[in-house]
Amino acid sequence: MTAPSKLAPSVREERTGRAPLLDAPAAIRVESLNVRYGQKAALRDVSLTLREGAITAMVGPSGCGKSSFLATLNRLSDLIPGCRVDGSIRFRDRDVRARETDVLDLRRRVGMIFQKPNPFPMSVRQNIALALSERRRLSRSEIDEIVEHVLQRVGLWDELRGRLDASALALSGGQQQRLCIARALALEPEVLLMDEPCSALDPLASATVEDLILELSEACTVVVVTHNLAQARRISDDLAFFWVRDDAGVLIESGSTRALFRAPRHELTRDYLSGIRG
Amino acid sequence: MFQWSKDHLLLLWLRLAASVCAAILLLVAGFVLLEAFEALRDIGPVRFAADASWHPASEADQGLYNLVPMLSATLFATLGAVLLAGPLGIASALFCQFYAPAWVAQLQRRIIGLLSGIPSVVYGFWGLVVLVPLIRLQAPPGPSLLAGILILAIMIVPTVALIAESSLAAVPEAYLLGANALGISRVGIIFRVAIPAARSGLLTAVILGAGRAIGETMAILMVCGNVVAVPESVFAPVRTLTANIALEMAYAMGDHRSALFVTGVVLLVMVVGLVAVTASFATETTHAESTHG
Amino acid sequence: MARGMVQTSGVSPMTRQPRQRHARWLDGTVRAVVGLCVAAVVGVFCWIVGDLLLVGVPELSWGFLVEAPIDSGRSGGIAPILVSTLAILAVCLGVSLPLGTSAALLLSELAATDVRLVRVVRRSLDVLAGVPSIVFGLFGNAFFCVALGLGFSILSGGLTLACMVLPILIRATEEGLRSVPSDYRHAAAALGITRTRTIWKVLLPAALPGLVVGLVLGIGRAVAETAALIFTSGYVARIPTSLLDSGRSLSLHIYDLSMNVAGGEPKAYASALVLLMLLLGLISMALSISDRWLSRRMVHT
Numbered sequence: 001m002t003a004p005s006k007l008a009p010s011v012r013e014e015r016t017g018r019a020p021l022l023d024a025p026a027a028i029r030v031e032s033l034n035v036r037y038g039q040k041a042a043l044r045d046v047s048l049t050l051r052e053g054a055i056t057a058m059v060g061p062s063g064c065g066k067s068s069f070l071a072t073l074n075r076l077s078d079l080i081p082g083c084r085v086d087g088s089i090r091f092r093d094r095d096v097r098a099r100e101t102d103v104l105d106l107r108r109r110v111g112m113i114f115q116k117p118n119p120f121p122m123s124v125r126q127n128i129a130l131a132l133s134e135r136r137r138l139s140r141s142e143i144d145e146i147v148e149h150v151l152q153r154v155g156l157w158d159e160l161r162g163r164l165d166a167s168a169l170a171l172s173g174g175q176q177q178r179l180c181i182a183r184a185l186a187l188e189p190e191v192l193l194m195d196e197p198c199s200a201l202d203p204l205a206s207a208t209v210e211d212l213i214l215e216l217s218e219a220c221t222v223v224v225v226t227h228n229l230a231q232a233r234r235i236s237d238d239l240a241f242f243w244v245r246d247d248a249g250v251l252i253e254s255g256s257t258r259a260l261f262r263a264p265r266h267e268l269t270r271d272y273l274s275g276i277r278g
Numbered sequence: 279m280f281q282w283s284k285d286h287l288l289l290l291w292l293r294l295a296a297s298v299c300a301a302i303l304l305l306v307a308g309f310v311l312l313e314a315f316e317a318l319r320d321i322g323p324v325r326f327a328a329d330a331s332w333h334p335a336s337e338a339d340q341g342l343y344n345l346v347p348m349l350s351a352t353l354f355a356t357l358g359a360v361l362l363a364g365p366l367g368i369a370s371a372l373f374c375q376f377y378a379p380a381w382v383a384q385l386q387r388r389i390i391g392l393l394s395g396i397p398s399v400v401y402g403f404w405g406l407v408v409l410v411p412l413i414r415l416q417a418p419p420g421p422s423l424l425a426g427i428l429i430l431a432i433m434i435v436p437t438v439a440l441i442a443e444s445s446l447a448a449v450p451e452a453y454l455l456g457a458n459a460l461g462i463s464r465v466g467i468i469f470r471v472a473i474p475a476a477r478s479g480l481l482t483a484v485i486l487g488a489g490r491a492i493g494e495t496m497a498i499l500m501v502c503g504n505v506v507a508v509p510e511s512v513f514a515p516v517r518t519l520t521a522n523i524a525l526e527m528a529y530a531m532g533d534h535r536s537a538l539f540v541t542g543v544v545l546l547v548m549v550v551g552l553v554a555v556t557a558s559f560a561t562e563t564t565h566a567e568s569t570h571g
Numbered sequence: 572m573a574r575g576m577v578q579t580s581g582v583s584p585m586t587r588q589p590r591q592r593h594a595r596w597l598d599g600t601v602r603a604v605v606g607l608c609v610a611a612v613v614g615v616f617c618w619i620v621g622d623l624l625l626v627g628v629p630e631l632s633w634g635f636l637v638e639a640p641i642d643s644g645r646s647g648g649i650a651p652i653l654v655s656t657l658a659i660l661a662v663c664l665g666v667s668l669p670l671g672t673s674a675a676l677l678l679s680e681l682a683a684t685d686v687r688l689v690r691v692v693r694r695s696l697d698v699l700a701g702v703p704s705i706v707f708g709l710f711g712n713a714f715f716c717v718a719l720g721l722g723f724s725i726l727s728g729g730l731t732l733a734c735m736v737l738p739i740l741i742r743a744t745e746e747g748l749r750s751v752p753s754d755y756r757h758a759a760a761a762l763g764i765t766r767t768r769t770i771w772k773v774l775l776p777a778a779l780p781g782l783v784v785g786l787v788l789g790i791g792r793a794v795a796e797t798a799a800l801i802f803t804s805g806y807v808a809r810i811p812t813s814l815l816d817s818g819r820s821l822s823l824h825i826y827d828l829s830m831n832v833a834g835g836e837p838k839a840y841a842s843a844l845v846l847l848m849l850l851l852g853l854i855s856m857a858l859s860i861s862d863r864w865l866s867r868r869m870v871h872t
Contacts, residue, residue, distance in 0.1 A: 081683035107763035118754035295673030369608030395854035397795030493703025495798035
């Protein structure tokens with residue numbers, strides 16, 4: 001995971017003027033991960049390190065197990081019937097897969113944004129407050145403060161300040177997705193997993209969310225699955241390239257986004273990133 | 279497994295509640311069997327078919343316990359009702375699916391839904407004051423197997439129609455469009471494509487209708503005349519298994535009471551048998567789906 | 572237009588061959604038979620409702636609803652009977668609603684983890700739904716009245732009905748819960764919200780229409796029931812003073828008036844009309860809720 005220093009700054013560096021330290025510690029370290037659904041293997045022998053403070057983009061064709069990979073990181077895979085996970089996943093100093101791991105706490109620290117915006121069928125305020133008020137009793141004004149803060153961070157405050165009690169289902173797709181991000185941010189996650197967060201949105205909303213991801217990376221480590229190579233190039237520090245081999249997803253190569261686009265080690269990577277394959 | 283400690287209480291409660299719900303069936307079957315046991319021991323299963331007639335007493339030796347007249351009445355009434363209601367219900371389903379414009383179909387579904395909501399005692403009352411006098415005009419005395427068949431048929435039409443329609447609705451649109459593209463007429467599509475594809479669902483509809491007819495009590499009690507005899511014609515008054523329980527339970531003691539629980543066991547066995555038959559259809563179709571798709 | 576059918580009749584440009592003429596004749600016959608069957612069903616429905624309305628309405632009055640029956644019900648009203656009916660219903664729902672909702676939650680939310688229990692519960696509910704009401708009556712008499720010593724009482728009747736309506740209640744509630752998009756469950760899990768809270772705050776509110784439909788159908792079944800009550804709640808036509816008192820339900824009153832009371836027919840008509848209106852009202856409510864709900868769901872997806 002060392003990038004040659006002679007390369008020009010990445011697009012992300014140019015846009016934000018910042019980049020994670022090259023020797024940043026690992027936020028999540030995955031080793032020899034295997035995921036199976038019943039008899040069918042979804043991921044085979046994946047090892048990958050996600051750097052603290054970096055935006056890691058995961059790219060590859062449909063069905064190569066990117067989403068399955070993401071779901072193992074916050075144990076959402078527990079909810080999928082017949083899903084079996086093997087291998088080691090460490091989030092900082094904890095073993096994610098251990099029996100005694102507090103899954104609820106893990107999921108509050110490792111937030112997730114889904115492809116399709118999924119706000120609850122309740123008001124904007126309640127959407128944000130639902131998870132917040134579970135752990136500790138918060139006063140109405142404390143909640144309002146957090147609601148305002150997170151909505152401001154996702155750039156929804158000015159649009160929604162008068163409509164906090166309106167149903168979240170009445171918002172546009174882009175607004176819904178940003179509300180979902182705000183809802184996750186209210187828990188102050190350390191890692192944010194995003195499963196194609198822009199693919200269900202129109203180009204304009206997609207651009208807004210993309211900018212938002214860049215801003216978020218100041219506060220937390222971001223992993224984003226995307227089909228959009230241009231987007232991966234624009235926003236990510238690191239890139240992980242998945243492929244389907246023998247009916248199962250495998251990780252072909254990973255490294256800094258710059259390096260992979262400029263000098264991929266693997267022929268498949270080169271073909272995919274230049275648009276010949278995939 | 280379920281590792282979220284905070285949810286343990288919830289999980290415990292849900293499992294407990296669901297187990298209680300499942301246990302009710304055991305409790306029902308268990309208690310009915312338990313109460314029937316006395317009669318089965320004292321009277322013996324053979325006499326329920328071999329005795330000269332049904333003249334129960336509180337002691338086994340003094341009474342006669344032949345259930346065959348009641349059993350035959352139940353079977354004839356059910357058979358007649360199914361023969362009438364089967365075609366009517368399936369026709370109603372075909373009408374909604376293939377003939378009626380959307381709003382008419384919706385109206386018809388409403389009427390079927392309301393028909394299913396009329397309580398059996400109201401059907402029985404209507405049969406008693408309207409149907410029975412009409413039959414009396416033709417062939418006295420009026421309360422008869424025929425009255426029972428007609429009332430039961432009306433009562434189970436909704437059951438048949440609702441299930442038949444949902445199974446017809448489940449026939450893939452592609453089959454119908456494909457048949458249309460081949461220029462097959464509407465009748466051809468209905469009889470060669472839709473009905474064969476929905477076959478097991480239609481059969482389930484009829485069988486569940488039969489189950490409902492076997493178990494029906496109040497309406498049949500009010501229109502059938504309740505004479506214990508194997509019916510010689512459709513105009514003869516009869517007493518079904520269910521009516522037998524309803525009529526005598528109030529004053530039955532000892533072996534007589536227990537014999538009525540035996541009647542309950544017979545009903546339970548018949549109905550559970552029918553449910554088992556339909557359940558085997560259900561597994562058949564899911565297997566078919568999983569192998570094809 | 573009815574589903575899957577391309578309208579072609581009358582505009583066929585093809586020359587008519589005998590075979591086609593035969594098909595057309597067949598089509599017309601089948602259409603006529605189907606139409607006749609539907610007309611018969613609709614006709615009987617109108618006959619029943621019309622007859623009850625025609626004869627029953629003149630017997631109805633405010634007094635009928637608030638007076639006690641006089642002379643075995645030949646005159647007077649049905650007030651105590653309505654009270655008993657409500658009391659039986661309250662006992663029935665008080666027990667079956669929490670139990671049924673919980674069981675439905677298990678069936679829909681824990682189907683993946685509690686595979687065996689779910690299968691057992693589902694099978695036994697399927698069978699329970701088919702058990703004749705008179706057998707429930709036998710069971711209620713043997714278990715609640717005799718074994719538990721509750722006697723002929725509102726409590727015995729209500730509990731017997733609770734056992735009976737559980738399958739209906741659970742099926743509708745489960746359907747309601749299953750129609751809640753799994754997006755909500757994933758979103759809640761990803762936010763680290765407990766299942767308990769997810770169920771209370773997200774799933775149950777979202778499944779409310781299904782719950783209401785189940786509730787209404789359950790009420791309908793319980794109010795309509797007669798056979799299961801004859802030997803459990805009993806016949807007494809006074810206003811009950813406790814849950815251990817015997818109480819006569821409206822449906823049982825109709826049965827008694829028409830079968831055991833000579834000259835009780837006019838009041839039986841009136842009582843049947845009250846019961847019918849009550850039930851048709853309930854069923855219409857359930858149907859329109861589920862219709863509106865279905866159409867709303869279609870708009871959403």
